[in-house]
Every structure is written in structure tokens, then in C-alpha cells.
Amino acid sequence: MNTLVDYENIFIGKPKGIKVLQAIDVSKRYQKDYVLRNVNLELEQGRLGIIGLHDSGKTVLMRLLSGLEKPSSGKITLDGRKLDRRKIAYVPQTPLFDPLLKAKEVMRYVGSEEYLDVVDLEREKKVKDMSLGEKKRLALALSLPFSPEYLLIDDITEDSKEFFLEFIKNFRGGVIISYHNFRDVWEVIDDVIILSKGRVTYKGNKEGLKFKIIRTKALSIPFDRVVREGDYVEIWEEFNDNSVEEKLKALGINYEVKEASPDEVFQRFYA
Amino acid sequence: MRFSNVFMLEIKKLLPLFFLVLVSMAVTLGIAQLPSSSFDVIGAISYSSYGVEIGGYGFNFCGQGVPLTVNITIDCFHKIIKSENGTFLVYIPLIFPKDSNLTINITSGKENYVVSKVLTRNFTTFVYAPASYFSINYNNISVIYIKGKTVVATSLKCIYVNGEKMDVNSTIFVINSDNVKPPFGNYTLTDLQVIKDEEYCIISLLGVNMGLILLTAYYYLSVFPRRLLDLIFRLIGVGKIYLSKTISMLVFTLLTSLPSLIIFALLKGIFLSSILPYILIELVYSLAVLGISPLVSSKGLVYSSITLAGYLLNLVFYNEETLSLAFLILPLIGYIKLRWVYR
Numbered sequence: 001m002n003t004l005v006d007y008e009n010i011f012i013g014k015p016k017g018i019k020v021l022q023a024i025d026v027s028k029r030y031q032k033d034y035v036l037r038n039v040n041l042e043l044e045q046g047r048l049g050i051i052g053l054h055d056s057g058k059t060v061l062m063r064l065l066s067g068l069e070k071p072s073s074g075k076i077t078l079d080g081r082k083l084d085r086r087k088i089a090y091v092p093q094t095p096l097f098d099p100l101l102k103a104k105e106v107m108r109y110v111g112s113e114e115y116l117d118v119v120d121l122e123r124e125k126k127v128k129d130m131s132l133g134e135k136k137r138l139a140l141a142l143s144l145p146f147s148p149e150y151l152l153i154d155d156i157t158e159d160s161k162e163f164f165l166e167f168i169k170n171f172r173g174g175v176i177i178s179y180h181n182f183r184d185v186w187e188v189i190d191d192v193i194i195l196s197k198g199r200v201t202y203k204g205n206k207e208g209l210k211f212k213i214i215r216t217k218a219l220s221i222p223f224d225r226v227v228r229e230g231d232y233v234e235i236w237e238e239f240n241d242n243s244v245e246e247k248l249k250a251l252g253i254n255y256e257v258k259e260a261s262p263d264e265v266f267q268r269f270y271a
Numbered sequence: 272m273r274f275s276n277v278f279m280l281e282i283k284k285l286l287p288l289f290f291l292v293l294v295s296m297a298v299t300l301g302i303a304q305l306p307s308s309s310f311d312v313i314g315a316i317s318y319s320s321y322g323v324e325i326g327g328y329g330f331n332f333c334g335q336g337v338p339l340t341v342n343i344t345i346d347c348f349h350k351i352i353k354s355e356n357g358t359f360l361v362y363i364p365l366i367f368p369k370d371s372n373l374t375i376n377i378t379s380g381k382e383n384y385v386v387s388k389v390l391t392r393n394f395t396t397f398v399y400a401p402a403s404y405f406s407i408n409y410n411n412i413s414v415i416y417i418k419g420k421t422v423v424a425t426s427l428k429c430i431y432v433n434g435e436k437m438d439v440n441s442t443i444f445v446i447n448s449d450n451v452k453p454p455f456g457n458y459t460l461t462d463l464q465v466i467k468d469e470e471y472c473i474i475s476l477l478g479v480n481m482g483l484i485l486l487t488a489y490y491y492l493s494v495f496p497r498r499l500l501d502l503i504f505r506l507i508g509v510g511k512i513y514l515s516k517t518i519s520m521l522v523f524t525l526l527t528s529l530p531s532l533i534i535f536a537l538l539k540g541i542f543l544s545s546i547l548p549y550i551l552i553e554l555v556y557s558l559a560v561l562g563i564s565p566l567v568s569s570k571g572l573v574y575s576s577i578t579l580a581g582y583l584l585n586l587v588f589y590n591e592e593t594l595s596l597a598f599l600i601l602p603l604i605g606y607i608k609l610r611w612v613y614r
Binding site: 086092101 | 273277284287499501503505506520
């Protein structure tokens, strides 16, 4: 292991002092079209997943949080002050580098090519020969010499999924990961923001997305979150809530219960 | 991060384009081969009671004889002579030619020169020197200073070559030195006439070099709009990279323009000090293109750089090269734009 790499400032312990990365009433528009509207978020040391379908505004929000773009209205702050971009490691959806440069040469811009070992990337490999996942790892390596306190990852590719999920688990600071489903990132996130057409449709702990589906014959009793499927209805209920089952039991109605995956919940109610 | 690291990376990105330096030199050699349309003529006229003798030499700026057609009219007498090597000598038998009207019409290519004289002196010289550093014309001596040579027509007995006295044995002769002085007067050579004669070649050469700089800029500077440096700007800011790109562009521009302009100057006999304004123009162009690059798209960079080249070449045409310094505002604007975007 190379001693020039400051592993302590990447993986071990927590950053000194609790800093808060905040987006306050952030909107972004290009020409007249809004791609984000009134987004609020706050992150200290946890791991936040920003989930949304294609064109929901995830990437724009990540660019705003990384400081690469400025919001049209609202503001992004770090501990109430102007954003210090060096304290935020940012892995874009599609990182762009000069294709003729080698990984070690790209790292020379920030002065320390040793961090390529941390992201498990060959120093001599040229950017043009790298897969998207490798380019993402290179983007991460660029930020590491500055001892980042936040890690922003916009999308994970299949070839680097294992690496990034492991990295997130070990990273000492706050993490925001944007992705299009829960299945792949569920294990590494604590809180969730769901974006749909630039607006926040869900914000809270990931446990709030655990639902069960109660399936029974068609009913005339009104319930929240009821979906009709032919002769049957599906009643979606939060996992820890048993009120629907108790009502059905009281009425003597037979029903089946199955667990809904977070992705089903996301696509059914928030996408 | 050290500045030298960033600078070396920027130079490395430019390396694949250094073959353009050779292209520039090859184009220079091609342009320098274009023959000049101008020619110089020096000659002497002497007469006695029995006739008039007219001799002369037509040559280019390098001292090589050019084909001539000489049409002589004296009173009612006409004579046409053709010369392939530029020299001509005619004797016209004419009794008591004093006060006769003499007209000599000398043509080479499309250029024409007419000498009209009334024969009042036994010996007189004439000179026509549009392609020369300098020329002297008195009755008893005419001198044309060209590239590395001096052509003299005189009835004097001596002249000074490189500061040393030299006896004269013939009427029209060529000396392999441009430091030739008659026994009187003091003369300073200037290449203004040469530059004027080569104006279109110089503008073409600058245009080609600007084209090569534009090609380089499209490849090398379009990274600003193409966002290849986004992540790096985000972390280390704009200053060091912009400065290193500026220096790299200046190095590349000097390597492209300096050898080509020096070669052209040496081949055409232009003084090296006279090419400084042209180097200035190319450096200003390079910096201006650098300044434009963050402001426009890749395609916009091409269009605006071509327009800018037009403006700068016009300044060369009107000998107002120093006005080009105004374009140095552009790199500053480009820098401010980048600072604003990555603030």
C-alpha cells in the first residue's frame, strides 16, 4: 500500500465538525423549461439516494450539488456558506477527459497519481481505452487528494458497481448517489429523495418505502392506495401498518399479503 | 499541483500538431518561389557628333537578368531590340544628335518603363528601381541596391566598395555587395520597397499561418466548450490551466510563424527586423483565438477566427499592425468568462 495516499482522510473516522450540505429551494431552468423545481435537501453524514426515472432531473441536481452548475433560483450551501467544491468528490454520469492522456497524466492536474491505487486503476491506461466505469473511477480519484467530506455519484455502471458500493460503505463522509432504481443501491442508502419531472415526490427514510400488497376481491370500502386488477383489488399499505388487514378481518373478507419491493412502490406511486 | 506539470500536459496535447510547423515552412518555400512581377533597369546614354550609344541592364531583385524588349525612338529614328539576358547595347548613327529627343521604352512581362530625355550632356544615366532597397540617380552615376548586390552605371573613375576605394573599368557593372557608395553622399538602405513589392505574398503567408493556428485552436482549444476539463476546473480552478494554454499557444505560434517568416525574409531579401510586426500579428491572432474559444462553440470558433484573421490581415495591408494590440482584450475576456462559469 502506498504511503503517499491519505487513507485516513478518505475512509477512517468522521470529518472534523459536522458539516451540512444543503439545497435550499433550488430550481433550475434552461431557457424557459424548468428541469428542477423547488428542491430542498439536507445531508450530514448519512447516505442519500436520489432516485428517479430518465429525465427526472437527477443529473442536473447532482451537477448543482457538485458546484459544476449554478441554480436558477435557490442556493446550495455547505455549512451555511458558499460551496467548497474540493470538499465534494463528484463522479459524473459520463466523465469527460482528454482521450489522449493516460490516467496518471490526468491525475497530474491535481498532483498525486497515487490515488489511482485507491480506485484500482492502471496508471498507464489511456482515457480512450477506458470503460465508462473506469472513467468514473478516474473522476473519483481526481477528487480524493482534497480529502472530500461528501461523495456524489451520478449513476453506477455495471462494470464498476461492486467497486462503488464497497467504496460508499467505507467512505467516511456523507454520500449522495443518484440512480434509476432501488434494487442495486438499497443496501448502501439510508434516506431517499424521489424525483419526478423535476419535482420531489418522496423525501424521507428508505423504510418509508417498505410496503405490502393486500390482495382481495373487489371492495366498495374506500382505502388509500387501492389499485384495481380485474375482479381483484390491491391495497398498498405501509409495512408496519396493519390497519387494513384488521378492517378486512373484521369484515370477514379473505385476503393475501405479499411484500412489495421498493422499486414497485417507487414506480407505482412516485415515478 | 505544480504549474510545470500542467504546462507539460498542455504541451503534450499539442505535440501531435507540431507537424504543422513543417507544413508552414513548406508553404513558405512555395510562396517564396512565386516570381516577382517587378524588375529594375539601369542604363547609360552617351553621344558624340556621329551617333548615340545606349546601354543598359534589366534584372530582378536577386540580380538575375530578365527578358526585355527595348523600343528606342530618337527624332525620326526607331529601333526595337530584344534581350533574353537583360543586357542591351545599341549604337544609333546620327549626326549632331545634341538636343534631340530620346525616348526609351523598356518592357518586361507586363511592366513597362519609359525614359524620355533631351540629349544635352555627353553622358547621362537612367534608373528604374521598383524592386530594390534603394537607388541613386545622377547624370554621371546611377546605382541600384538589390539583395546582396549593387548594379552601377557610371562614368566616374572610382567608387567605394565596403569602405575601400575601387577603380572603375566599365560603364555598367555588378558588384557582389550592397555596401557600395559613390565618392559623394551617404545612403541608407531600406526594404520598404521590397516589402511593398511582396505585400501579397506576405499577406498570403500570414493567412496560411493563421489557418494553421486556427486548425490547432479547433483541436486544442475547443476543449473549453467540449467540457473535457470540467472536472479539473471544478477542483483546481481556471487560472493555471488557462495560463499554461496561453503559453502553449504562444510557443506553438512562434514555432509556426518564426521559421516561416525568417525563411521568407532570407529568400526575399527582407530585413529580419522588418518581420517583427508580422510576428506580432500572429501572436495577437493566437491570443485572440484563445480568448474567443471559451465564448463560442467549436463551429463558432472557426467562423469568428476566420473573421478575426480578415481584420488582422487588413491591418497588415494598411501597415497598421500596432492597432492589432487592441485584440489583446479578447484573451482577458475569455479568462473572465471561464472564471465566471467556474466561479
